[in-house]
Amino acid sequence: MEAVKRVCSLSRPPMAPLPAFFFLTVAAFAARDTILPGEGISGNETLVSRNGVFELGFFSPGTDLYHFLGVRIRNIPRNAGTPKFWFGHRVYISDLSSAALQLFGDRLYITEAGAYLWWSSVAGDDSDGPAPAPASAVAVLLDSGNLVVRDQANSSRVLWQSFDYPGDALLPGARLGLDGDTGNDVSLTYTNTNWFSASASASTSSLSVDQRRRNGFVLATDGWDVLRGTFPEWMVSSQDNGSSLLLLKNRPGAGMAEHLRLHLGQVSLRSWSSSAGCWVARWTFPSDCKSGAFFCGRFGACTSNGTCGCVHGFEPSKPSEWQRGYFVDGCSRSRPLRCTADDGLTVEHDDSFVLLDNLRGHPCNSQNDTAEGDEGCRQACLSKCYCVAYAYDDDSGCKLWYNYLYNVSFAATPPYSKVYVRLGSKLMVQKRPKTIRIVSMVVGLAATACVILILALLWRYRNRRALFATCRNFQEVEGSLAVYTYAQDEENDRPSMAQVVRMLEGVLDTEIPPVPSSFMNLIEGDNSSTCSEEG
Numbered sequence: 001m002e003a004v005k006r007v008c009s010l011s012r013p014p015m016a017p018l019p020a021f022f023f024l025t026v027a028a029f030a031a032r033d034t035i036l037p038g039e040g041i042s043g044n045e046t047l048v049s050r051n052g053v054f055e056l057g058f059f060s061p062g063t064d065l066y067h068f069l070g071v072r073i074r075n076i077p078r079n080a081g082t083p084k085f086w087f088g089h090r091v092y093i094s095d096l097s098s099a100a101l102q103l104f105g106d107r108l109y110i111t112e113a114g115a116y117l118w119w120s121s122v123a124g125d126d127s128d129g130p131a132p133a134p135a136s137a138v139a140v141l142l143d144s145g146n147l148v149v150r151d152q153a154n155s156s157r158v159l160w161q162s163f164d165y166p167g168d169a170l171l172p173g174a175r176l177g178l179d180g181d182t183g184n185d186v187s188l189t190y191t192n193t194n195w196f197s198a199s200a201s202a203s204t205s206s207l208s209v210d211q212r213r214r215n216g217f218v219l220a221t222d223g224w225d226v227l228r229g230t231f232p233e234w235m236v237s238s239q240d241n242g243s244s245l246l247l248l249k250n251r252p253g254a255g256m257a258e259h260l261r262l263h264l265g266q267v268s269l270r271s272w273s274s275s276a277g278c279w280v281a282r283w284t285f286p287s288d289c290k291s292g293a294f295f296c297g298r299f300g301a302c303t304s305n306g307t308c309g310c311v312h313g314f315e316p317s318k319p320s321e322w323q324r325g326y327f328v329d330g331c332s333r334s335r336p337l338r339c340t341a342d343d344g345l346t347v348e349h350d351d352s353f354v355l356l357d358n359l360r361g362h363p364c365n366s367q368n369d370t371a372e373g374d375e376g377c378r379q380a381c382l383s384k385c386y387c388v389a390y391a392y393d394d395d396s397g398c399k400l401w402y403n404y405l406y407n408v409s410f411a412a413t414p415p416y417s418k419v420y421v422r423l424g425s426k427l428m429v430q431k432r433p434k435t436i437r438i439v440s441m442v443v444g445l446a447a448t449a450c451v452i453l454i455l456a457l458l459w460r461y462r463n464r465r466a467l468f469a470t471c472r473n474f475q476e477v478e479g480s481l482a483v484y485t486y487a488q489d490e491e492n493d494r495p496s497m498a499q500v501v502r503m504l505e506g507v508l509d510t511e512i513p514p515v516p517s518s519f520m521n522l523i524e525g526d527n528s529s530t531c532s533e534e535g
Contacts, residue, residue: 085171137150168261189207216229266294281326295327311408316331353420369397
């Protein structure tokens with residue numbers, strides 16, 4: 001303990017540790033929720049709502065390749081999934097370091113490397129282009145998660161708000177349907193591929209208000225699967241004679257992390273359960289797989305008794321959610337396709353297929369191919385890394401499915417349809433033993449260090465007479481002796497660890513210890529040596 005005090009001694013007493021809540025308070029105080037005229041955020045900078053629940057910035061939907069402007073809920077464990085609420089304009093950023101959100105006049109602008117990518121509109125203003133108005137507005141991230149641009153002189157006058165341009169989710173207090181003040185018809189849209197990637201197999205769902213029924217809505221997928229339903233009374237409030245619905249926030253049991261989320265062919269109200277540490281679906285539409293084609297998620301299958309299961313060779317993507325009856329994330333491959341195996345994976349055999357021959361119709365969104373015959377259709381699928389299934393018959397020819405399978409449903413009675421689903425490698429993919437290599441490397445380095453230390457000690461003791469005869473500075477030698485004393489034959493001659501530390505710090509004098517008998521047999525040759533004198 002004395003050695004520590006000696007090394008860390010200061011000219012004034014050290015300060016007592018500050019409590020953790022102090023730093024949290026400072027962090028909350030330092031975070032800002034407002035953008036003033038001429039200011040903005042750039043790169044990794046964010047705005048944080050005053051209540052500390054929401055954060056606005058450029059976030060990634062899962063890969064660092066692209067970023068989008070959006071709001072996310074803070075203080076949710078990463079492994080539980082942090083929901084993000086993207087703005088409907090979906091402007092993607094490829095270079096985060098050069099991206100910025102700025103306020104000029106009464107408009108927000110997204111720029112990248114100085115180029116304008118997007119700018120907000122102003123209620124009642126039909127003008128286009130980056131033509132800043134006088135600096136009279138301020139942008140604020142409210143405690144509801146809504147980013148608003150409002151008049152500085154009159155805060156009740158909202159010029160623009162993010163709640164009017166949602167992506168695939170609504171927060172409590174947001175409106176679905178026609179906004180009488182702005183004229184915007186607000187709806188939700190979900191696409192099962194990246195926003196910046198065009199794909200012929202991309203599927204899209206939309207959620208809009210059905211004004212013909214109280215609290216009614218229309219859930220449409222790819223234009224052909226249209227479902228109509230009603231929100232429960234406790235969840236929404238009808239506005240403007242039914243032209244819009246307000247997602248309630250001041251109701252019993254509503255939490256800050258609650259939100260309405262649209263998926264492919266399914267919509268649900270999700271709440272964060274602090275006790276369970278997970279997301280819980282409080283309400284879901286449709287309520288079972290026989291009512292909706294996409295209820296079981298990708299690579300999920302609706303069984304003949306109306307329950308969800310995974311296609312052979314797949315397993316639930318989120319088992320805990322499946323146990324709670326929430327299947328929207330579907331199933332994932334138990335082993336990857338050969339053409340998608342990356343570094344660190346070894347694959348020995350070609351991809352294989354499994355036959356599903358008792359289906360009720362074909363899965364949705366197939367692509368026609370010109371290949372002839374069953375084998376030709378199979379090879380056509382194998383030639384495309386993104387092909388996940390194929391089917392062939394003489395009447396309809398070759399059909400391929402890309403990226404995902406949806407609407408897989410087993411039939412209880414004929415007629416049956418059949419599809420071949422691509423499984424991946426015939427053998428399980430094996431990861432290289434990286435852990436073993438790392439452990440072996442650490443052990444090898446440790447052994448090498450020990451050998452070098454022993455050789456250095458032997459060399460020093462072979463030359464100890466010359467050292468003590470000619471050297472004036474003994475600090476280096478004393479450090480070696482302190483460590484060397486640990487190799488004594490008798491336990492009583494060995495110092496404690498505390499004594500060694502004090503020797504190395506110069507607090508305790510170090511005597512020349514006797515050479516261990518085990519080392520004497522290794523010491524040979526002349527003991528004469530020279531050392532330079534440092535002045």
